[in-house]
Amino acid sequence: MDRASLIPGLQNIATRLRIDSIRATFEAGSGHPTSCCSAADLVSALFFAEMRFDPKDPKHPLSDRFILSKGHAAPLLYAAWAEAGAFDRSELLTLRQIGSDLEGHPTPRLPFVDVATGSLGQGICAAIGTALNARRIHSDYRTYCLIGDGETAEGSVWEAANSASMAGLDNLCGITDVNALGQSRPTMWQHEMEQFAVRWRAFGWHAIVIDGHDLNAILDAYAEARATRGRPTMILARTIKGKGVSFTEGNEGWHGRPLKKGEELDRALAELQKQFVPAPVSINLPQQITRPPARPEPPPAPEAVAPPSYKTGDQVATREAYGTAIVKLGEVDPIVVALDADVKNSTFSEKFEKAFPDRFYQNFIAEQVMIGAAMGLAARGAIPFASTFACFLTRAADFVRMAAISNVGIKMAGSHAGVSIGEDGPSQMALEDLAMCRAQPNIAVLYPCDAVSTERLVALAAYHPGPVYIRTSRPKTPVIYSVDDVFTIGGLKVLRESPKDVATVVAAGVTVFEALKAYDQLKAAGSAIRVIDLYSVAPVDEQALVAAGKATGGRIITVEDHYAAGGIGDGVAQAVSQTDIQVHRMAVREIPRSGKPEELLDRFGISAKHIVDAVRAVAGRRPVGAH
């Protein structure tokens, strides 16, 4: 369609999107209409002249992707999809109601939303993932991502910028809605477009500065982005916050403020009504895309993965077994990919890079974009394993939070857990990672103690719906399981038990071996304990924990290479909370320091010696009444 025919139609669509945003937020009594108005022309042109997608099949694997990184413009997103025919326009007025999936910020409850946004600087990272995915499946689908100007202050945006240019993602087009006004004050550079351009160009992007309300310029920019090879494009659109309504245009104080009933609303709608123009033809959506053939075979079951090949007693670090495990997965399933943040030699993801270099994505020292990109890859159907030191995963804690909200299938592996890493000291020790991941609904948390269970759990994790966190350790530990042992997410293993156990010790990872040493010491001294490997930290096997506690005098001792709050002790306490079982928590209770691993386990109260002392202390009490 020629521009003369196209533009009036697009202008009218933009006007409708503005009206819809204002109406919906008015009905809801909250929301960000002015943030929607600034981007309406950009979104109109994108949806109705640029992107290839099927509104009846938003998850189409080959359709272009649109990620609204400035998630507070959700009403605009919803209006665009309604305009495209994905659902009835009348639903727009249910915005933010408890019974509506049109929430205040977009979530993947909606089929056209890949990842939840609303925490700024995240959608652009997920866009890296969807763009990488296009390359992975040899598709020419493009990813478009709308970010806010204020959002550009977030460091994660610049992690994404580096990742995209290092990977030469010319299938990625960013658009910055430079409306100059933040939430509480004007943004850093307001309408100094050169400040944006110089930054994006410095980071290797092709930058195009345009008037964000000039539809010709917008269409030219999208075309120029499409024609640009070897680097991503950032369209810097100079816009007016509240565009279309005279008394909101460019005025401070309108962020997150719906229009009020009466004169305010009526006047705004009247002004917008006047902005409709005669349009010679109606706009059809760009060409339909063909559904590819269905995936030929069903995804491999965990059983298809090559089994562990260790011998009992082999000394293998679980972090190394992780590396082996993801390679085995990669061998049976081409949709398994891996991501690193310059620690692949420590996490052993380097094994995957060696085997499948095209499916390995290096982010350099940038954990936020690593997790964000994993979210985008997972949303598009890949199975991404993203790994780093567990303590550095806290750098991406807000992404972990949004991943839980999105319930997207990222598989995170954190190595170098706890004080058992030794001399590097506390900055490299993860002591709060179990708490971080247990806090969120939807995240399965696995903590294997040996190489066999590591391989088995990694395979289970791959096909578990939703996010998974796998915690691995630095030191070598002995293999204690055999190829016949079965593991389940939500399971546990009883390693030692007898009818005379005076307490149950629940451990995981390195503390399993401390517990087994304690078992031996106590046995030599004439008393017995039950020992449980809680390799599934979330969910836990509540029934089995309760049964064990009841069978051992109502006494459970938890011991974890982790701080005291939010981890294994918390999980076990919750599991037995409706019984009389008492839980005694052993954990690291102060900031640790450098030292040898064995010294540190002892100094910080979680070694075998301390377990023995704890058993003696709790067994000395009268048993709680059994039921």
Added chain:
Amino acid sequence: MDRASLIPGLQNIATRLRIDSIRATFEAGSGHPTSCCSAADLVSALFFAEMRFDPKDPKHPLSDRFILSKGHAAPLLYAAWAEAGAFDRSELLTLRQIGSDLEGHPTPRLPFVDVATGSLGQGICAAIGTALNARRIHSDYRTYCLIGDGETAEGSVWEAANSASMAGLDNLCGITDVNALGQSRPTMWQHEMEQFAVRWRAFGWHAIVIDGHDLNAILDAYAEARATRGRPTMILARTIKGKGVSFTEGNEGWHGRPLKKGEELDRALAELQKQFVPAPVSINLPQQITRPPARPEPPPAPEAVAPPSYKTGDQVATREAYGTAIVKLGEVDPIVVALDADVKNSTFSEKFEKAFPDRFYQNFIAEQVMIGAAMGLAARGAIPFASTFACFLTRAADFVRMAAISNVGIKMAGSHAGVSIGEDGPSQMALEDLAMCRAQPNIAVLYPCDAVSTERLVALAAYHPGPVYIRTSRPKTPVIYSVDDVFTIGGLKVLRESPKDVATVVAAGVTVFEALKAYDQLKAAGSAIRVIDLYSVAPVDEQALVAAGKATGGRIITVEDHYAAGGIGDGVAQAVSQTDIQVHRMAVREIPRSGKPEELLDRFGISAKHIVDAVRAVAGRRPVGAH
């Protein structure tokens, strides 16, 4: 001193620093000698020709600051301070031993370390804080910060870059040790110095590219930085990783690898010995600085702060009371400052900006640098209150972790806690923030329910040694406390009690009011509960919780606008774990959604109605044996 006299001495110092780094890491059996060798010339010149400091008084309030953001080069830092006379050189060989404060990565156990580093991209953010502090106290002390090239991939570095240039921090000099080799592979741009320069210049810094082993060039660069007005400087030093030892220079595979006993070590030391040159004079440290007069008055006690002036029943949001509280603090203590990330109108820190614009630091939407800068400010003696939406504090979770390790006195306020924010939906709801802060040792966690307790707790927080987290809510809540009520960190309030209480309900924030409604409903139906406001979530008043539980049939019900793990339920369970008291946890147990606040409290199981049901359910059980 003229250059001809100075440079040979500095060269010899650099050689000694290399020898010390190699010896110390050899003794320790671990560490990063090659990362130290690349920066030895830069550090030699910095310590012995550029910075003004007193090695016997490293915390001098007016001395220049050096922050080693690439914390793994710790041996180099230690060697420099030993060389300067801060402690005996022989201690260097105790690196990484459990009994030594010379840990694997620097912590403020050492007097010359402001904030713990080792998690990359953080030191540079703290440097923003120490530079802002110089301005705050009208001192011309300079801040120097050494970062790694791989570290530059971290998004937080670019948050700091924007903050520094927006504030025109010409008292800040960064140095990037561009040694081209990361941990697991060469860095993004290796020795393409222009890639670094174009980025720093784009972000508004003065960038100087030099040969990082040319002492003349290094000294010129420090001088040029000092002479540069209105913008910070980044010296981009092209260096060789492992410089000084022929077989490590520029070779991959040497990251984090100490030299081995025997030929490797001996050869390296022999080569370095040969690098000593005749030096005409010995290097004295730059001019001593004068100790300022002692702070004239002792810091104000919390009692000096203007008391709350609300009337019982006033409807005030705790987030707004926070804004009032920090203004009152600012009025009595000039060292109180505030930081924002473009949400000041929501957190009410805007009140502080209005009252004390020179003590208010706007970071725009960049939470990592906000918290990092707060750490730097606190390390230098300010009392920084940094606030944003509580959910966005997870963006800085790794900084919170390092703040705990540093035990530095940052005061974080997170608003918009829980589902009670309503229609904005889960991306804006903090439901894991209590877990995040409780997980760390050293962090006090406060959660006031009304405006009076908010003001009192904020004042206590200011003078509490170490980090504090204050959680505030969006909705207005009624004032229930009077100006005579006393609050303590570690305390709680019993709001309702009688001899017939069938259970204790422990609540905080908005759930206090749900619990009080439940109390009224149960009372009307003829049964009584004890109600506790757990305004101090960490530490908790264990004795009082145990006493209450024992007095109410051994039954405690916790109810929090937070997920189930790691928060109030966890804290109370731990507190009573050595008793027979059973804790029933009420919390949000799934990802929430948009809706009205009251609808959401009810839908997600933490409203008055649910509390009543829970009381009836637990009270129906036979009471656990009282003691």
